[in-house]
Amino acid sequence: MSSSSTALVWLRRDLRLADNPALQHALSVAETVIPVYIHAPHEEAPWEPGAASLWWLHHSLGALSNDLQRLGSRLIIRSGSTPECLESLLAETGATQLYWNRLYEPAVIKRDQQIKQQLRDQSIEVQSFNSALLFEPWEITNKAGQPCKVFTPFWKTCCAQGVHRLPLPTPETLPAVDPELTSIPLAALGLLPTLDWDTGLASSWQVGEQGAHEALESFIDGAMHAYKEDRNRPDLAGTSKLSPHLHFGEISPLQVHSACMRAVAEGRYPGEDRHLLHFLSEIGWREFSYHLLYHFPQTPESPLDTRFERFPWPKTDPEQLRAWQKGQTGIPIVDAAMRELWHTGWMHNRVRMVVASLLSKNLQIHWLEGARWFWDTLVDADLANNTQGWQWTAGCGADAAPYFRIFNPVLQGERFDPQGKYVRQWVPEIAGLPDNYLQKPWEAPAEVLAAAKINLGRTYPHPILDLGETRQSALQAFSAIKQPPVAS
Structure with a gap:
């Protein structure tokens, strides 16, 4: 190891000190190690991080920065074109080594391959690792x-x-970073929302x-x-x-x-x-x-099962989509889930399947509309998981739910929220209903609704769809493209 060797560790979605292969390798071969984060969300288009992800990123970078300082280092933050930022940092620091942990999104893979080749052509040692x-x-x-x-x-x-x-340990100490090396303030990245909607996120998570x-x-x-x-x-x-x-x-x-x-x-x-x-x-x-x-890098936009390319998706009804997004469908378990998502940035996996089924099958709204809404509102919005989850429920992905599996939200609510605790937490306007009507308030007699102080259509919406009719319509539409599955 040269006494003057300097390495950059380019941090992305590996915001930790323990079990960080790129960091550990840099420490093993370089005297000076400089942790770097470059904010370039446009380079991940068309799946740039959504609002909830940016909120999490802000707090995660803050936590990492504090952890680095405790060990004697600091996080260098830059923003703009990643290749240009890296070139500038290499020139400013005299670093001859660059290490990072791999990501797997199609746009990022393409960018990273180009950066690796360009810098190797300049005799920079570049190496990537598996940490994810x-x-x-x-x-x-x-x-x-x-x-x-x-x-x-x-x-x-x-x-x-x-x-x-086995996981790699946390370094005991880290080399100091030249105090003259500039870093933009975390707040300057503008990751936090301008509207005050994130109170529920802050109370739900320790980032x-x-x-x-x-x-x-x-x-x-x-x-x-x-x-x-x-x-x-x-x-x-x-x-x-x-x-x-x-x-x-x-x-x-x-x-x-x-x-x-x-x-x-x-x-x-x-x-x-x-x-x-x-x-x-x-x-x-x-x-x-x-x-x-x-x-299958095409799957964030296109169905893995190519039979679904000819599925006759009807024109999206914006009012139905908005009711689904805002938890105002009149279907209690669906509304509870969508409100939990808006308040906490997270949704339980069981109800993720239920709300996705309602959107893509009962309402026959393209699964990409749901995927994009989840992408903007989930703190765990992950291109691999989000794509697989939506395609599974819509029936067009790998190992997918068959086209005829359409979740009945009433039965799902009665089975998996048997005492109605979840619905009552997130849909308090119908909390007074007895359990046997909580998941289907439209079936409650007038006197039961009155006793619970519910006026359907005013205090809580009528259902925006008929579950039985839309199920039959979906079955008819999906059966038009069904063929024996292709063995894999």
């Missing part, structure tokens, strides 16, 4: 050597291959690496003990809520996997515990989504 996945997309294939399009064989192959590495690990340990010690059943209940705190932490790289899937294995080794869980194994399979679904995005 247990398995790289090119490491898992089916028996024919092709990308897997069905989850179960994909995850079986992953489990058979096994995870044979940053520490918050991610506290959430994981709390989940392992608590909700994971009943995860296989309770994960379907939006009225219970039965999930890990790690998704935004994973998206921004405040924690890695390797750290999550390692913590689960440590819980087994410490006797907190049997090795074949069904709740733990089911949770790990959900981490597997995240992996699967990333593998699909990598191998």
Whole structure:
């Protein structure tokens, strides 16, 4: 190692110090290591980060900056064209090495490949690492050597291959960064909303690496003990809520996997515990989504199942779309979910499927409209997961729900919110209804509505659709394109 060697570590969605391969490698080969964040959302078009993601990013960068300062370093923030910012930083610092952790979105892959080639042509050492996945997309294939399009064989192959590495530790100290090296203030990025809508987000999350690990340990010690059943209940705190932490790289899937294995080794869980194994399979679904995005980069805009390219989507009714977005459909479980999303930046996975089914099947509004709304309002908006989730529900993705599976929101609400706790929390205007009418207030007799102080159409909307009629209409439309599925 040269005593004067300097390396830049380009941080993106790996906003943590522990288990950060690019950072660790830089520390092993360079005397001076400079952590850099470059804000260039336009380079991710057409899927630039949405408003909720930008809110999270602001607080995550702030937490990382504080963590770096505690170890003797600091975060250098720049904004603009990434290639130009990197060129400038290399010139200002005399750095001859650049390291980053890989991302997998199509636009980002293209940009990163161009940067890598351009800088290598200038004799800059450039290297990228895997920090976001247990398995790289090119490491898992089916028996024919092709990308897997069905989850179960994909995850079986992953489990058979096994995870044979441990997370990297947090550095004990970091080299100081030249105080003359300029960094723009975090506030100058303008990530926070100009309208005061984020109060609920702030009260719902502890953003940053520490918050991610506290959430994981709390989940392992608590909700994971009943995860296989309770994960379907939006009225219970039965999930890990790690998704935004994973998206921004405040924690890695390797750290999550390692913590689960440590819980087994410490006797907190049997090795074949069904709740733990089911949770790990959900981490597997995240992996699967990333593998699909990598191998099928057209899917954020186009159906993986090409039969759906000829689906006769009707013209979108803007009033119906707006009612869905704002939680004013008159279908209680749907409205509860959409309001939870607006208030907290998150939505329980069970009701994500319910609201997506209502939009793409009952209302026959293109799934991309829903994907774009989620993209702007979810703090865990992740191109791989968002694309896979919407295409699964719409029936046009890998391992997708069959076209004839149309979630009945009334039955879903009665099954997974049996005491109505979730609906009453987010749709308080109908909280006075008895349980047997809470999920379907339009069936309640006039005297029941009066006793609950509900005036349908005024205090709470009439349903914007007939669930039975729209189901039949959807079945007819979807059956027009159905063919025997293609084996994969």
